[in-house]
Amino acid sequence: MNLNHRLMIAIVKRGHSRTVIQEAQKAGADGATILYGEGVGRNEKPTFLGLPMTHEKDVIFIAVDGHFETAVAEAVTRAGKLGKPGYGLGFTVHLSKLLGVPHLKERPDDRRRRKGEQIMAQGLSNFQLIVTIVNSGDSEKVIAAAAKAGAEGGTIISGRGTGVNERQKFMNFTIDPQKDVVLTLIPESYTDAVIESIENAVDLNAPGRGIAFLIDVENVFGVNHSSLG
Numbered sequence: 001m002n003l004n005h006r007l008m009i010a011i012v013k014r015g016h017s018r019t020v021i022q023e024a025q026k027a028g029a030d031g032a033t034i035l036y037g038e039g040v041g042r043n044e045k046p047t048f049l050g051l052p053m054t055h056e057k058d059v060i061f062i063a064v065d066g067h068f069e070t071a072v073a074e075a076v077t078r079a080g081k082l083g084k085p086g087y088g089l090g091f092t093v094h095l096s097k098l099l100g101v102p103h104l105k106e107r108p109d110d111r112r113r114r115k116g117e118q119i120m121a122q123g124l125s126n127f128q129l130i131v132t133i134v135n136s137g138d139s140e141k142v143i144a145a146a147a148k149a150g151a152e153g154g155t156i157i158s159g160r161g162t163g164v165n166e167r168q169k170f171m172n173f174t175i176d177p178q179k180d181v182v183l184t185l186i187p188e189s190y191t192d193a194v195i196e197s198i199e200n201a202v203d204l205n206a207p208g209r210g211i212a213f214l215i216d217v218e219n220v221f222g223v224n225h226s227s228l229g
Contacts, residue, residue: 004066006218008073009129010090011039011155011183012080014056020079021060027075028068035059037157037183039088057088057155059183064092073221082222089222091127091185093215126188127217130195131181133159134210138202139180145201146184149193157181179210185217 008029012020014036021032039057064072069092081087132142139156146154159179186194195212203209 005095006064006066006069006092007095008060008062008064008069008076008090008092009183010060010062010076010080010082010088010222011037012058012060012082012088013086014058016080016087017058017060020058020076021062023075023079024062024064024072027071028065029072030063030065032060032062035061035157037155039153039155055086059155059157069219073219077222080222087222089185089220091129091217091220093129094218127185127220128188128191129215129217130184130186130191130198130212131215132184132198132202132210132212133179133181134202134204135208136178136180138210139182141201142180142182142184142198145197146182146186146194149197150190151184151186151194154182154184157183185220 008024010020017034021029021034024032035058037057037059039055060076062072062076073090073092076090077083080090082089130146134142136158139154143154143156157180159181184194184198191214195214198212199205204212
């Protein structure tokens with residue numbers, strides 16, 4: 001089934017998500033889910049008086065009909081004050097299939113028409129999203145390695161994972177190791193260097209250390225241009 005659906009991901013300051021979602025729905029979004037994470041960017045201080053600081057973020061996943069993508073992106077940008085240093089950013093990816101939203105089921109695929117097009121004329125280069133899933137505590141290594149290779153920062157989401165090399169039992173109960181999911185948005189030209197840096201920092205080729213994968217990003221909004229040297 002060819003679909004004209006988008007997954008819009010907005011990373012905003014903690015506490016802004018309610019307003020962002022309300023404005024997104026007014027602009028045509030179909031629904032949203034909030035995950036809690038931590039963000040580290042060039043404009044955010046990692047420590048204060050020698051103590052690590054946590055920059056709490058809301059990571060909002062928004063299902064969007066492609067016809068409303070521009071309006072929703074503009075609404076999210078305004079409501080979340082995206083583009084201001086430290087407030088966050090957003091991007092969209094194309095969905096090959098969407099379940100649970102019957103009224104969008106028959107939408108045609110419009111990727112050919114949109115190829116090379118940006119929803120907001122910002123003159124940005126092509127971007128990719130690196131998703132790195134590592135053992136809890138290794139996320140700081142991922143962020144540091146990505147920054148060393150040119151990335152602007154990243155967002156950390158906590159989770160659980162069970163792999164063939166990680167299953168453990170305690171009194172017949174399975175223990176699922178804690179995981180950190182790191183989202184890193186980068187210009188396409190930085191991809192190889194950032195991936196190699198992350199791979200070396202956390203030894204992704206070793207069993208049980210984690211995985212990473214790339215997602216092509218269609219459009220980016222709310223990016224602070226001054227940080228994109």
